[in-house]
Amino acid sequence: MPKVYIIDVTNRDGVQTAKLGLAKLEKTMINLYLDQMGVFQSEFGFPTTHHEVRYLRANLELAETGVIKSLRLGGWLRAIVPDVELAFKLVPHLKHLNLSISTSDQMIQGKFKGSKTRASIIDDMRRAVSAARALGAESIGVNAEDASRTDLEFLVDFALAAKEEGADRLRYCDTLGYDDPFTIYETIARLAERIAMPIEIHCHGDLGMAVATSLAGAKGAIDSGVDAYINTTINGIGERAGNADLVAVLLAVTKSKGFAGKNLLGNSINLSLAWKIARFTSYAFGVPIPINQPGVGANAFAHASGIHADGVLKDPQNYELYSYEDLGRGEPEYVETGREICAGEYSGISGFRYIMGGMAVTFNNDEEARKVLELVRYANVESHKPLVEDELIFIAQYPEIARKLLTLVPLENIPSE
Numbered sequence: 001m002p003k004v005y006i007i008d009v010t011n012r013d014g015v016q017t018a019k020l021g022l023a024k025l026e027k028t029m030i031n032l033y034l035d036q037m038g039v040f041q042s043e044f045g046f047p048t049t050h051h052e053v054r055y056l057r058a059n060l061e062l063a064e065t066g067v068i069k070s071l072r073l074g075g076w077l078r079a080i081v082p083d084v085e086l087a088f089k090l091v092p093h094l095k096h097l098n099l100s101i102s103t104s105d106q107m108i109q110g111k112f113k114g115s116k117t118r119a120s121i122i123d124d125m126r127r128a129v130s131a132a133r134a135l136g137a138e139s140i141g142v143n144a145e146d147a148s149r150t151d152l153e154f155l156v157d158f159a160l161a162a163k164e165e166g167a168d169r170l171r172y173c174d175t176l177g178y179d180d181p182f183t184i185y186e187t188i189a190r191l192a193e194r195i196a197m198p199i200e201i202h203c204h205g206d207l208g209m210a211v212a213t214s215l216a217g218a219k220g221a222i223d224s225g226v227d228a229y230i231n232t233t234i235n236g237i238g239e240r241a242g243n244a245d246l247v248a249v250l251l252a253v254t255k256s257k258g259f260a261g262k263n264l265l266g267n268s269i270n271l272s273l274a275w276k277i278a279r280f281t282s283y284a285f286g287v288p289i290p291i292n293q294p295g296v297g298a299n300a301f302a303h304a305s306g307i308h309a310d311g312v313l314k315d316p317q318n319y320e321l322y323s324y325e326d327l328g329r330g331e332p333e334y335v336e337t338g339r340e341i342c343a344g345e346y347s348g349i350s351g352f353r354y355i356m357g358g359m360a361v362t363f364n365n366d367e368e369a370r371k372v373l374e375l376v377r378y379a380n381v382e383s384h385k386p387l388v389e390d391e392l393i394f395i396a397q398y399p400e401i402a403r404k405l406l407t408l409v410p411l412e413n414i415p416s417e
């Protein structure tokens with residue numbers, strides 16, 4: 001029975017969103033939360049981008065030492081040999097990656113302007129996959145950028161060539177959010193029949209349908225007998241109108257009329273972390289969660305009108321499709337309304353020990369506390385806002401890893417590991 005897996009791309013598609021970004025510690029926290037949720041893979045960044053390298057290495061170390069338990073960390077790169085070689089040179093422990101290249105005639109003509117043809121696209125991709133395999137990649141997804149505007153026959157040729165080279169999955173990118181649920185179902189179902197390999201569904205919300213198209217695409221894959229890997233981002237943050245929202249996709253796969261009760265998720269997901277990950281990501285990006293956001297919006301379980309309030313009080317199922325407890329909501333939140341001591345880039349030892357003491361984190365001596373404080377200061381230089389409790393605890397628990405991922409040296413020749 002084919003299954004649905006989640007590959008969250010917040011740390012790749014999310015951070016390349018105009019006007020938004022995340023500090024490396026924030027990206028790390030997202031990986032940790034995704035791992036705790038049981039998400040299959042995090043597309044954790046760009047292994048050929050110099051300022052990402054230390055963060056990527058540090059997160060791979062978290063996986064190697066078991067701090068990140070089951071989450072796969074996948075890098076994104078262009079499907080060309082020089083990028084593959086550079087990625088493994090800069091991040092030698094990389095195991096999972098997605099290789100991306102445009103496949104539509106629009107992009108071949110409009111972007112490459114005659115420098116590439118359909119044949120050379122397949123050739124580039126083949127060489128990149130083969131190089132990645134030779135350099136030790138354990139799993140490879142091959143991304144057809146602008147797949148929804150790509151001729152289906154070419155997409156089949158592209159995917160079969162990728163499969164022949166040893167790629168594990170095809171990523172069908174609805175890069176411009178052009179598909180609707182009906183077209184993507186048809187396309188993916190036909191594609192899956194022809195290529196018989198797992199398909200990633202990567203959808204955007206330019207027409208307000210990212211979650212719907214993701215679900216319909218996944219159904220197309222499953223109905224044709226292959227696994228579906230839905231690409232999501234937390235709170236739907238992504239380029240332009242964004243991507244398919246992680247929590248909404250999980251709700252749709254588990255609670256919607258046609259999917260509920262079918263046990264389609266390939267690995268069990270702890271939905272009760274939904275509230276926490278959505279809130280943290282909202283804080284980290286500095287983008288509020290819309291009041292009407294599925295599951296995690298302020299109004300997702302709010303009722304005012306007489307008939308609804310009466311109905312939900314008699315039986316929540318009258319007006320709620322799922323319960324707030326399932327999403328980790330309902331706990332009282334502590335908000336400081338009086339004196340507050342915050343950790344910042346100019347904090348001192350006394351205030352810092354006071355803050356950490358409030359979280360039951362103690363230090364053996366002032367020297368140890370000073371070392372952690374120094375890292376917290378650097379973390380603040382990057383994030384420009386008070387660190388949340390989990391970030392402070394992470395730094396106190398793993399100061400050496402924190403030091404690595406906080407290290408940014410512009411224009412350096414990055415030393416090998």
Ligand SMILES: [Zn+2]
Nearest residue numbers: 013175202204
């Ligand atoms: Zn995208």
